[in-house]
Amino acid sequence: MAASKLISSLANDCIEARNRVSVDIIKTPLIRSKLELSEKTQVFYKSENFQITGSFKVRGALSKLSKLPTFSPVITASSGNHGIACSYAAKTTGHKLTVVLPENVSRAKLSKIESYGTKTILNPGDSGLAERKARELASSGNYTYVSPYNDNLIMAGQGTIALEILEQQPKVDNIFVSMGGGGLISGIGSVIKSFSANTKIIGVSAIHSAALAASISAGTVVETEHLETLADGCAGGVDEDSLTLPIATEVIDKIIHCSEVEILESLQILAWKEKVLVEGAAALALAGYLKNKKEYEGKNNVILLCGANFDKDLILEKIS
Numbered sequence: 001m002a003a004s005k006l007i008s009s010l011a012n013d014c015i016e017a018r019n020r021v022s023v024d025i026i027k028t029p030l031i032r033s034k035l036e037l038s039e040k041t042q043v044f045y046k047s048e049n050f051q052i053t054g055s056f057k058v059r060g061a062l063s064k065l066s067k068l069p070t071f072s073p074v075i076t077a078s079s080g081n082h083g084i085a086c087s088y089a090a091k092t093t094g095h096k097l098t099v100v101l102p103e104n105v106s107r108a109k110l111s112k113i114e115s116y117g118t119k120t121i122l123n124p125g126d127s128g129l130a131e132r133k134a135r136e137l138a139s140s141g142n143y144t145y146v147s148p149y150n151d152n153l154i155m156a157g158q159g160t161i162a163l164e165i166l167e168q169q170p171k172v173d174n175i176f177v178s179m180g181g182g183g184l185i186s187g188i189g190s191v192i193k194s195f196s197a198n199t200k201i202i203g204v205s206a207i208h209s210a211a212l213a214a215s216i217s218a219g220t221v222v223e224t225e226h227l228e229t230l231a232d233g234c235a236g237g238v239d240e241d242s243l244t245l246p247i248a249t250e251v252i253d254k255i256i257h258c259s260e261v262e263i264l265e266s267l268q269i270l271a272w273k274e275k276v277l278v279e280g281a282a283a284l285a286l287a288g289y290l291k292n293k294k295e296y297e298g299k300n301n302v303i304l305l306c307g308a309n310f311d312k313d314l315i316l317e318k319i320s
Contacts (some may be wrong), residue, residue, distance in 0.1 A: 055307030063157025149183025182244025189251025
């Protein structure tokens with residue numbers, strides 16, 4: 001089925017975004033897995049863990065900030081990676097930036113954000129409440145609010161990943177993407193459905209924070225309980241005026257739900273078998289593949305390793 005006008009328009013925005021951001025980011029490698037697979041099965045990692053800020057988020061941040069006037073201070077909210085990305089982007093573009101973060105944010109991520117000279121505000125509760133606080137502060141008129149995901153320019157920046165994947169591996173049967181607020185999977189999905197329609201987009205959701213998956217199932221934005229998760233980069237809700245929900249609904253072919261045990265097992269596999277340390281949100285995508293791997297035998301499969309900004313003490317404790 002041909003992509004809708006909404007999807008095609010976003011795919012074109014991704015091409016334009018690539019022209020704006022490519023000079024300031026890394027074209028990350030597509031690395032073949034070391035896992036023991038059947039002869040005709042291929043697994044590749046799109047390694048955004050090697051991205052310049054340690055995650056894919058810098059693509060969307062640069063895409064957005066490069067279109068905003070520098071005289072207006074910017075405020076955003078983040079569980080960590082988007083804040084790091086915006087801090088890097090703001091230093092590049094010259095914007096004054098404030099980031100609202102949940103109080104339980106990874107200390108490593110907080111330290112990295114503050115290393116760029118960014119002002120931070122720690123807010124009680126999860127990343128969804130941090131977003132609410134940032135929007136509240138922006139409503140005063142003193143800031144321009146930048147959503148971590150609910151923004152066409154953010155989605156367009158994230159979609160540049162898919163343009164790279166199609167250049168690096170022209171035949172891709174399945175792409176596994178961890179699901180948070182929907183900006184990443186919407187951007188990637190729009191490109192894939194426009195230029196590689198036979199490729200399946202498989203969204204992987206952490207059971208402990210599954211707002212987007214629940215909203216897709218319900219056909220409208222729904223509130224869900226958010227529990228602590230190793231995939232903290234995917235934690236949080238979906239905006240009431242969600243731009244990502246209709247796009248994600250159209251581009252996602254299948255959703256897989258993974259437990260904390262499954263995420264942890266994937267973290268350990270990546271560390272000990274693949275020799276790669278990533279954060280929980282990246283391991284979530286691998287967990288989705290491993291949960292149903294027999295279904296993907298004989299296929300070319302790409303697993304998006306979305307980031308590596310992990311808390312060192314936590315990751316050493318978990319993978320040991």
